[in-house]
Amino acid sequence: xxxxxxxxxxxxxxxxxxxxxxxxxxxxxxxxxxxxxxxxxxxxxxxxxxxxxxxxxxxxxxxxxxxxxxxxxxxxxxxxxxxxxxxxxxxxxxxxxxxxxxxxxxxxxxxxxxxxxxxxxxxxxxxxxxxxxxxxxxxxxxxxxxxxxxxxxxxxxxxxxxxxxxxxxxxxxxxxxxxxxxxxxxxxxxxxxxxxxxxxxxxxxxxxxxxxxxxxxxxxxxxx
Amino acid sequence: xxxxxxxxxxxxxxxxxxxxxxxxxxxxxxxxxxxxxxxxxxxxxxxxxxxxxxxxxxxxxxxxxxxxxxxxxxxxxxxxxxxxxxxxxxxxxxxxxxxxxxxxxxxxxxxxxxxxxxxxxxxxxxxxxxxxxxxxxxxxxxxxxxxxxxxxxxxxxxxxxxxxxxxxxxxxxxxxxxxxxxxxxxxxxxxxxxxxxxxxxxxxxxxxxxxxxxxxxxxxxxxxxxxxxxxxxxxxxxxxxxxxxxxxxxxxxxxxxxxxxxxxxxxxxxxxxxxxxxxxxxxxxxxxxxxxxxxxxxxxxxxxxxxxxxxxxxxxxxxxxxxxxxxxxxxxxxxxxxxxxxx
Numbered sequence: 001x002x003x004x005x006x007x008x009x010x011x012x013x014x015x016x017x018x019x020x021x022x023x024x025x026x027x028x029x030x031x032x033x034x035x036x037x038x039x040x041x042x043x044x045x046x047x048x049x050x051x052x053x054x055x056x057x058x059x060x061x062x063x064x065x066x067x068x069x070x071x072x073x074x075x076x077x078x079x080x081x082x083x084x085x086x087x088x089x090x091x092x093x094x095x096x097x098x099x100x101x102x103x104x105x106x107x108x109x110x111x112x113x114x115x116x117x118x119x120x121x122x123x124x125x126x127x128x129x130x131x132x133x134x135x136x137x138x139x140x141x142x143x144x145x146x147x148x149x150x151x152x153x154x155x156x157x158x159x160x161x162x163x164x165x166x167x168x169x170x171x172x173x174x175x176x177x178x179x180x181x182x183x184x185x186x187x188x189x190x191x192x193x194x195x196x197x198x199x200x201x202x203x204x205x206x207x208x209x210x211x212x213x214x215x216x217x218x219x220x221x222x223x224x
Numbered sequence: 225x226x227x228x229x230x231x232x233x234x235x236x237x238x239x240x241x242x243x244x245x246x247x248x249x250x251x252x253x254x255x256x257x258x259x260x261x262x263x264x265x266x267x268x269x270x271x272x273x274x275x276x277x278x279x280x281x282x283x284x285x286x287x288x289x290x291x292x293x294x295x296x297x298x299x300x301x302x303x304x305x306x307x308x309x310x311x312x313x314x315x316x317x318x319x320x321x322x323x324x325x326x327x328x329x330x331x332x333x334x335x336x337x338x339x340x341x342x343x344x345x346x347x348x349x350x351x352x353x354x355x356x357x358x359x360x361x362x363x364x365x366x367x368x369x370x371x372x373x374x375x376x377x378x379x380x381x382x383x384x385x386x387x388x389x390x391x392x393x394x395x396x397x398x399x400x401x402x403x404x405x406x407x408x409x410x411x412x413x414x415x416x417x418x419x420x421x422x423x424x425x426x427x428x429x430x431x432x433x434x435x436x437x438x439x440x441x442x443x444x445x446x447x448x449x450x451x452x453x454x455x456x457x458x459x460x461x462x463x464x465x466x467x468x469x470x471x472x473x474x475x476x477x478x479x480x481x482x483x484x485x486x487x488x489x490x491x492x493x494x495x496x497x498x499x500x501x502x503x504x505x506x507x508x509x510x511x512x513x514x515x516x517x518x519x520x521x522x523x524x525x526x527x528x529x530x531x532x533x534x535x536x537x538x539x540x541x542x543x544x545x546x547x548x549x550x551x552x553x554x555x556x557x558x559x560x561x562x563x564x565x566x567x
Contacts, residue, residue, distance in 0.1 A: 127316035130276055130387075131330040131377075132305035141329065145320035223319045223361045 010193060013180060018200050020094045021176035024169075025162045028098050032105035032158065039065070039106065040113025041139055051125065051135045065107040073165050076104050077172060097174035101165055105158055112154035116147040149216040156212020160205050167201065177201055225417045226252040226275060226385060231284035233270050244270040246441040248284070252434075255415040257408070257529075259432035259449065261422055261464055267441045268421040272387050275419065276308045277301055289384055306334050309378030313390035315370040317362040323349070323373050324358040330380040348376040352406065368399035375406060379416075386410075388420040392427055404431045408529075425464040429453070429528050437461050450528050454498055454560065469526060469535065490541045492521075493551065496560040499531050506557055507538070514550040516542035537564065 039061065045051050046058040071079065077100045081091045084099040120143055128142045144151070170178015177197045185194030233245040245267045252258045262268045273279040275286055277293055285292045293304055317326050327345045336344070349355045352372040362370055371391060378386055388407070392400040408431055411418050422428055428435050428449060435452055437445040439460045445452060453469065456462045497506075511518055518538050525534035540547050554561050 121316075123312065123314060123316045124318060126278055127310070127312060128329070128333075129278060130305060130308070130310040131333050131381075132302040133333050134302055137333055141332070142318065146318060148320065224363050 014196050017177045017180040021166050024094050024097050024166045024176055025159055028101035028162050029159045031102040032109045036106045036109025037113050039110035043114040044117040051138050065110050068107040073104050074168050077169055092173035094175040097169040101162055105162055109158055116150035116154055117143050120146045149219045152215040153212050156208050159208045163204055225254040227287040229285045232282050234282045243441050248443050250436055252419055254417055256433045257411050257418045257431050259420050259428040259435040260438055261428050262438035266438045268438050272389055272421050276305050306381045307383050308385045309383035310387040311374045311378050311391045313393045315374045317373055319362055323360050326373055327376045334381050352376045367395050371403050386416055386418045425468040429468055450531055453528055488542055489544050489547055491547055492564040493538050494562045494564050495536045497534050510550050510553050514546045516540050516546050516550045
């Protein structure tokens with residue numbers, strides 16, 4: 001029953017898959033913030049009576065964000081395969097997974113950022129405006145720094161979501177822990193692999209959440 | 225310094241129009257502390273926000289130092305705002321910045337850098353007495369200290385005008401006093417024009433030279449604080465003053481007029497005195513000059529900004545001629561004398 005060779009083979013597979021998952025999550029989280037953060041800022045500041053009030057832009061962006069978010073990820077994944085092929089040249093592997101992960105996360109990030117920035121009291125914006133701050137200064141010196149603890153929790157939530165999504169992408173050949181669990185755990189009935197994958201995913205999510213909490217607490221504490 | 229002409233502000237909601245300000249005219253002189261008092265919802269917050277265009281007036285003009293700020297381009301408006309400081313009821317300090325960083329904020333906005341910012345922030349913190357708290361975060365400060373940071377921040381770019389939006393409303397009475405003293409000191413030292421809105425007449429009484437009373441979107445009375453206190457023209461003003469100076473004589477005092485001798489009369493009078501006359505021994509000189517007894521039933525002396533302002537209730541007893549003479553004597557000093565019905 002006990003075969004050391006089999007276990008070292010498994011350990012290697014799990015390690016490689018874990019790294020692939022971390023890689024996909026890190027890259028897609030970063031890329032989704034590059035687009036999602038400005039998008040969230042625009043959603044907040046173009047709202048009625050805000051500093052860049054623009055009802056048209058606000059409505060259109062809102063609709064797009066809602067539309068993308070309302071498509072279940074597993075469908076979204078398949079739906080954008082042609083686009084993924086154009087961008088990375090293939091639809092399987094970790095690089096290919098980053099495309100749907102990022103695109104699905106962008107509207108999610110935008111809403112998270114929007115929620116964080118909306119928590120900032122309007123009075124603070126008003127105070128900055130009274131001193132002659134322009135819109136960019138209000139965003140860069142008031143909204144974003146003030147929202148930093150909440151924004152960093154948002155990054156953790158996004159990364160955790162992407163851990164889950166990356167596992168789904170794994171089922172259609174996206175690589176990482178999802179692929180491992182599906183091919184070996186499910187299709188080849190290797191329950192050990194299935195369980196190890198689950199444990200690694202749980203640990204990964206715990207670590208990300210703890211990291212986010214610690215960062216938010218650190219920022220808040222520095223202000224106390 | 226500030227000239228407001230025919231200022232109207234109407235808010236449009238989907239269902240109706242709300243008139244926040246209606247045809248407001250107001251003039252604030254350079255170097256004065258001007259108060260605007262009104263109940264919540266009277267329009268005073270909107271009025272003060274029209275002065276730095278945080279609210280865009282629907283109609284009318286706001287002329288500051290000769291420039292109509294309602295006609296500025298948005299770029300010009302940003303630099304105009306740097307010369308109009310503002311302080312707030314809830315301080316509105318940035319929690320992401322230290323005391324130093326908060327005071328540096330408007331300087332960064334104005335385009336100053338490194339050393340210049342450091343020097344100016346040092347001066348300002350010195351001015352408000354918080355030099356030792358530069359590295360603290362706002363959450364580590366008391367309310368009064370937070371408002372001092374707010375004041376330092378508002379003065380950073382050497383404004384021509386300081387707008388105060390209920391700056392002491394969230395503070396206890398003692399702290400309110402020290403903040404008002406600081407504002408008065410700054411007003412004297414820099415000849416800075418201060419426009420202060422408040423719902424508490426005590427604040428106006430302690431700090432302001434002139435006051436406008438605003439009621440239901442309109443200015444109903446404007447004048448020197450001392451004049452409004454001594455001779456209010458409207459019911460709204462009388463209410464505000466009543467909340468500060470209690471002219472009502474307690475009833476049990478009115479009932480003790482008893483020592484009536486034959487051939488004499490007793491008169492109950494209220495005497496109001498302002499400024500110089502407060503310092504003179506008018507009552508004792510009156511008693512020496514006329515054969516009357518004066519019984520002081522009630523009295524108080526208060527200060528409006530730095531001018532003493534008092535009220536006495538006297539019971540004068542004597543022969544009719546002597547009493548009448550005494551009353552004329554008091555009136556001759558410019559005191560306001562009124563008869564009170566005894567019970």
